Amino acid sequence: MGAVLRFLHLVERVGNRLPHPFWLFTIMAGLVVVLSAVLSALGVSAVSPVDGETIRVRSLLSAEGVGVIVGDAVDNFAAFPPLALIIVVMLGVSVAERSGLLGALLRGSVSRVPPKYLTFALALTGISGSVASDAAYVVLIPLGALVFKAAGRSPVLGLVVAFGSISAGYNASLLLTPTDAILAGLTTGAAQFIEPGRVVTPLANYYFSIGSALFLAVVITLVTEFLLSRRTQGMPADGEGADEELGAMRLGPDERRGLRNAGLVLFGFLLVVVLAMLPAGSPLRGEDGGILDSPVITGVAYVLGLVFLLTGAVYGRTTGSIPKARDVPPAMTGGVVDLAPVVVLFFAASQFLAYFKWTGLGEVVAIRGAAVLGSADVHPLLLFAGLIGVVTVINLLITSGSAQWALVGPVFVPMLMLLDVAPETTQAVFRIADSATNLISPMSPYFAMALGLLQRYRKDAGIGTLMSLTLPIAFAVLVMWSLLFAAWWALGIPLGPGAPVR
Numbered sequence: 001m002g003a004v005l006r007f008l009h010l011v012e013r014v015g016n017r018l019p020h021p022f023w024l025f026t027i028m029a030g031l032v033v034v035l036s037a038v039l040s041a042l043g044v045s046a047v048s049p050v051d052g053e054t055i056r057v058r059s060l061l062s063a064e065g066v067g068v069i070v071g072d073a074v075d076n077f078a079a080f081p082p083l084a085l086i087i088v089v090m091l092g093v094s095v096a097e098r099s100g101l102l103g104a105l106l107r108g109s110v111s112r113v114p115p116k117y118l119t120f121a122l123a124l125t126g127i128s129g130s131v132a133s134d135a136a137y138v139v140l141i142p143l144g145a146l147v148f149k150a151a152g153r154s155p156v157l158g159l160v161v162a163f164g165s166i167s168a169g170y171n172a173s174l175l176l177t178p179t180d181a182i183l184a185g186l187t188t189g190a191a192q193f194i195e196p197g198r199v200v201t202p203l204a205n206y207y208f209s210i211g212s213a214l215f216l217a218v219v220i221t222l223v224t225e226f227l228l229s230r231r232t233q234g235m236p237a238d239g240e241g242a243d244e245e246l247g248a249m250r251l252g253p254d255e256r257r258g259l260r261n262a263g264l265v266l267f268g269f270l271l272v273v274v275l276a277m278l279p280a281g282s283p284l285r286g287e288d289g290g291i292l293d294s295p296v297i298t299g300v301a302y303v304l305g306l307v308f309l310l311t312g313a314v315y316g317r318t319t320g321s322i323p324k325a326r327d328v329p330p331a332m333t334g335g336v337v338d339l340a341p342v343v344v345l346f347f348a349a350s351q352f353l354a355y356f357k358w359t360g361l362g363e364v365v366a367i368r369g370a371a372v373l374g375s376a377d378v379h380p381l382l383l384f385a386g387l388i389g390v391v392t393v394i395n396l397l398i399t400s401g402s403a404q405w406a407l408v409g410p411v412f413v414p415m416l417m418l419l420d421v422a423p424e425t426t427q428a429v430f431r432i433a434d435s436a437t438n439l440i441s442p443m444s445p446y447f448a449m450a451l452g453l454l455q456r457y458r459k460d461a462g463i464g465t466l467m468s469l470t471l472p473i474a475f476a477v478l479v480m481w482s483l484l485f486a487a488w489w490a491l492g493i494p495l496g497p498g499a500p501v502r
Contacts, residue, residue, distance in 0.1 A: 021403045025348035028407070029355050033069070036359040037061040046367040055363045060355055068358050073351065080350035082185030082402065085202075085301045087339060089178045092308030093132075094335020095328060099316030101262060102132040104255045106139045112250075115151040119161060119224050122147065124217040126165025128173045136166050137446045141453055154232040155457050156469070161224055163450040164473035165217070167439035171401070171431035172212035172481075176202060179401065180209075181301045183427055186405045189353060190413035191423040193362045202300050204424040205431065206496040208488060212431075212481060219480045223472050231469060235458060258318035262311040269310060273303075297497065342402075349406040356410050366414035380421060381486055384429045387412055388482060391433030399444045401434045424499040425489070432485060436478035439470045 019027065040059035047054050059065050068076075077083070096102050109125040110118070122144050129136030140162045148158025171179060180202040191198040251259070273296060277284045286294040296303055309328070316322025322331060356362050387408075394404050409430070413423045438444060447466070454461045488495070 021345050021398060021400055022348045024398075025345070025352045025403075025406070029348070029352040032352065032355045032359060032361060033060045033065075036065070036355070036361060039361070039364075040359075044364060046364045055360050055367070057360050057364055058358065060359060065358070068354065069351075072354065076354035077347050077350045080185075080189075080346055080353065082182040083343070083346050083350070085181040085185045086178055086342065087336065089181050089301050089305045089308075090335040090339055091332045092305030092310075092312070093178060094338065095316070095322070095331045096308040096312030097132065098331040098334055099312040099321045100255070100319060101258070101312045101315040103139045104251060104259055104315070106132060106136060107143055108251050108255075108259060110140075110143065110147050113147075115153075118147065118151055118153075120217055120221045122158065122161050123165040123169075123220040123224075124174070124213060126162050127169030127213045127216055127220075128175055129166050130170045130173055130179060131175045131177045137163075137449060140166060141450060145453070145457060154229075154235065156235055156454065157224065157228060157232045159450065159453055159457065160228060160232075160466075160469045160473070161220065163446070164439050164470055164477075165220055167444070167446065168436050168473055168477040169213065169216045169220070170438055171435040172209050172216055174210055174213050176206065176300065176304050180205070181304070182402045183405060183431070186402065186409050187413060187423050187427045189357075190362075190409040191417065193357060193366065193410065193414040194417045198423065199298070200423050200427065201297060201496075201498065202304070203297060204496045204499045205428045207493070207499075208428050208485070208495040209431075211488070212484065215484050216477055216481060219476050220473055223476045227472050228469060235465075254319045258315040261318045262315040265314045266307065266311050269307060345400070345403060349403065353406060353410060362410045362414060365411055366418060369411070369415045380419070381489070383416060383419070383421070384485070384489075385482070387426070387429050388433040388478075391430055392437055392478070395434055395437050396441045399438065399441055404434060405430060422500040424495050428485060428495050432478070432481045436481060437474050440467060440474045 036057055037059040039057040040062075043056070045054050045056040060069060093102075106125060106129060110122050113121040122140075126136065126140055126144070129140055132139070141159055144158040144162025145155035146158070148161075149155040171183075184200045184202045184204055187200040187204070188198065191200060273284070276282055277291070277294065277296065284294055284296055285291065286298075291297065309332070312331075313322060313325075313328050316327070316331075317324075322328060391404060391408060394408070398404055398407075405427075409426075412430075413426050416426045417423060439447070439450075441447060451461070451463065451466050454466055458465065494500075
């Protein structure tokens with residue numbers, strides 16, 4: 001344990017020395033400018049195995065390159081794949097969040113669960129809680145402690161289960177989440193290095209995400225019941241939080257009525273969409289009457305945002321949190337305001353990605369890297385293990401999943417595509433590595449939040465206390481989720497609607 005803590009302290013020191021992700025992408029963009037000039041002068045190139053065309057590195061210090069840097073800066077930003085997607089989704093999510101719908105859903109999911117199913121229910125709710133973004137941490141971690149205490153179990157254990165489930169299972173969910181839209185947009189941009197018309201939809205990993213959510217809930221439940229419950233037996237609650245009661249965490253009559261009405265609206269919305277898609281000539285069907293290329297699927301980000309907006313507005317009208325229609329736009333505005341840090345980060349990331357793509361560095365690195373790996377006859381599962389290892393290390397220092405994928409996606413996605421690995425598959429592998437170690441990264445603001453809440457129940461709790469309780473979950477999730485993916489891939493099970501088997 002001492003060695004682990006020393007390593008984590010080292011990670012914290014190194015991570016604290018890293019610049020803000022905005023500056024990190026700015027520095028990376030500057031390196032691309034310099035590298036493109038050097039490699040262009042050296043005549044570095046690669047032959048595309050797709051069409052036999054020779055791809056040469058182009059210099060950003062040329063007249064045309066300066067045009068890309070200065071003249072195309074706004075277009076680079078506007079064309080950044082996940083930018084519009086996340087804004088559209090969050091317009092609806094912010095209404096659901098500000099109305100109180102998401103918080104009520106999280107609380108209602110676990111506050112009345114029978115004790116024998118409590119751990120599994122809390123774990124599954126936490127894993128699917130990423131649909132509520134940061135609200136999942138704020139609501140579910142203290143709720144987990146309270147419901148465990150109400151069931152006669154250790155509130156420390158409930159807190160750890162909630163925190164571990166949200167963090168380690170962040171990229172798995174029973175529901176579509178804003179993260180699905182962000183990752184799909186970035187993967188699409190990376191895949192188009194090799195296949196210009198390739199589109200990866202937010203549904204690309206949906207089957208795998210559902211299966212992973214259920215599987216990881218079982219894994220976390222087993223780790224909790226057979227290991228962590230014993231660990232917390234000698235850790236009685238002695239802090240000020242020990243006297244708290246579930247009280248207000250339970251749903252009130254208005255909230256229950258609001259959830260019922262929101263559920264009816266959701267059912268009605270889905271029913272209308274399904275009925276509208278039944279006729280063979282429906283405009284909601286795709287070319288040749290297809291479903292997977294229909295506007296509902298290709299525009300699922302808009303549909304998702306609309307679902308959140310409608311259900312949130314109905315819940316808010318029922319409970320009085322959003323009493324009138326004129327109160328809905330301000331709630332939507334709040335969601336856009338909350339996205340300001342993401343938009344700032346996306347500006348720097350969009351320039352880096354545009355430079356990387358225009359120079360041809362992405363294709364050259366991917367083609368040459370794929371050639372080396374291909375000649376070495378490396379098994380795909382070893383490639384996946386390597387990607388998991390790389391991203392796991394990065395995740396300890398940079399906790400933003402979109403920032404990580406914007407950095408490594410443009411290299412790994414096209415490289416593995418040249419080795420006949422679909423971009424949807426590479427994205428699924430990334431999900432594992434980006435999630436499993438979230439709860440042990442000292443760079444995560446929610447690690448500090450969880451530690452602060454833990455100290456309310458256990459006075460002498462420190463980083464080592466929280467780490468000793470979360471490391472088993474992180475390790476189990478990383479190993480078992482990787483094994484699940486290996487089995488999923490080996491059996492040739494589709495990752496999502498329309499996604500290639502492999």
